[in-house]
Amino acid sequence: LETKNSMEDSCRKRVVVTGANRGLGFGLVEMFYASEDAYDIVMAVRSVDSAKEPRQQLVDRYTDSKSTLTILPLDLSDPASIDEFLSQLFAIDSKGCDLVVNNAIAYPSSEKADPDDVQRMLQINHYGPQQLTDALMKKMKDGSAIIMVPAAVNYKTIPGESLRKRWTDSNLTREDLGNILAEYKQAVIDGNYREKGFPTVESIDQILGVKIPFMEAGYAVANLGSHGYRDIIMRESGDRLKIFSVNPGFSHKFGGPSYTERAKFFLEIYKTAQSKTYWKNGQRVELENI
Numbered sequence: 053l054e055t056k057n058s059m060e061d062s063c064r065k066r067v068v069v070t071g072a073n074r075g076l077g078f079g080l081v082e083m084f085y086a087s088e089d090a091y092d093i094v095m096a097v098r099s100v101d102s103a104k105e106p107r108q109q110l111v112d113r114y115t116d117s118k119s120t121l122t123i124l125p126l127d128l129s130d131p132a133s134i135d136e137f138l139s140q141l142f143a144i145d146s147k148g149c150d151l152v153v154n155n156a157i158a159y160p161s162s163e164k165a166d167p168d169d170v171q172r173m174l175q176i177n178h179y180g181p182q183q184l185t186d187a188l189m190k191k192m193k194d195g196s197a198i199i200m201v202p203a204a205v206n207y208k209t210i211p212g213e214s215l216r217k218r219w220t221d222s223n224l225t226r227e228d229l230g231n232i233l234a235e236y237k238q239a240v241i242d243g244n245y246r247e248k249g250f251p252t253v254e255s256i257d258q259i260l261g262v263k264i265p266f267m268e269a270g271y272a273v274a275n276l277g278s279h280g281y282r283d284i285i286m287r288e289s290g291d292r293l294k295i296f297s298v299n300p301g302f303s304h305k306f307g308g309p310s311y312t313e314r315a316k317f318f319l320e321i322y323k324t325a326q327s328k329t330y331w332k333n334g335q336r337v338e339l340e341n342i
């Protein structure tokens with residue numbers, strides 16, 4: 053589903069936002085659609101029907117928008133769905149996009165680390181975005197951008213010192229990261245992930261000052277996997293692509309700003325910020341504080 057004229061316009065930037073039908077993702081879509089600049093915006097969502105009404109709200113609200121809105125199905129839990137999304141996207145534009153915002157995220161179904169749920173967390177919050185981004189990076193033109201949206205966990209929340217050193221190694225490779233995540237999955241099966249030094253409710257509370265039980269149920273590790281991938285592609289891309297890590301902070305559900313307020317600075321960062329920089333709550337920070 054697309055609105056307005058889909059004719060090729062060399063002045064337009066194509067933007068892909070995952071998880072675009074609600075929350076921060078919808079706020080991001082609105083920021084781009086309401087902008088004075090022209091964008092071809094792709095709302096990547098698990099269910100097309102779930103995005104029809106939100107899209108129409110924007111069309112009705114911003115009647116003077118110069119941008120277009122396209123809805124494409126994307127289920128990050130399913131590698132085949134990711135491939136199909138990429139096929140449809142490349143059929144629209146051979147370069148894929150000028151910007152991808154990896155916003156979609158999933159939460160655990162329980163507060164305990166269950167092997168099946170952990171695998172789901174890793175697939176949706178790490179493996180899926182990695183598959184998507186790797187494919188897009190191959191097609192993106194020089195100067196295109198990637199925005200990673202990490203959860204409110206950082207490397208300091210890893211209590212195991214040796215594990216933390218491995219994860220934060222400046223030469224961390226894809227194989228290294230894969231091995232760490234494989235070790236975590238096995239530790240969950242064996243019931244000794246705490247002894248192995250992986251994040252716990254206590255270690256997260258010590259750093260972030262908030263107790264969120266589901267963080268321990270695969271959520272924190274999956275997002276730390278995304279952190280590691282972000283740092284790897286920052287090195288791999290050299291100066292060809294612009295890559296940003298933008299942590300919008302806790303949502304209003306946990307006392308933070310609204311989705312709209314948190315979305316506002318994404319557009320500004322995309323337009324003006326220096327590549328390979330880390331942002332939190334609208335402020336530039338160093339990696340260890342992301």
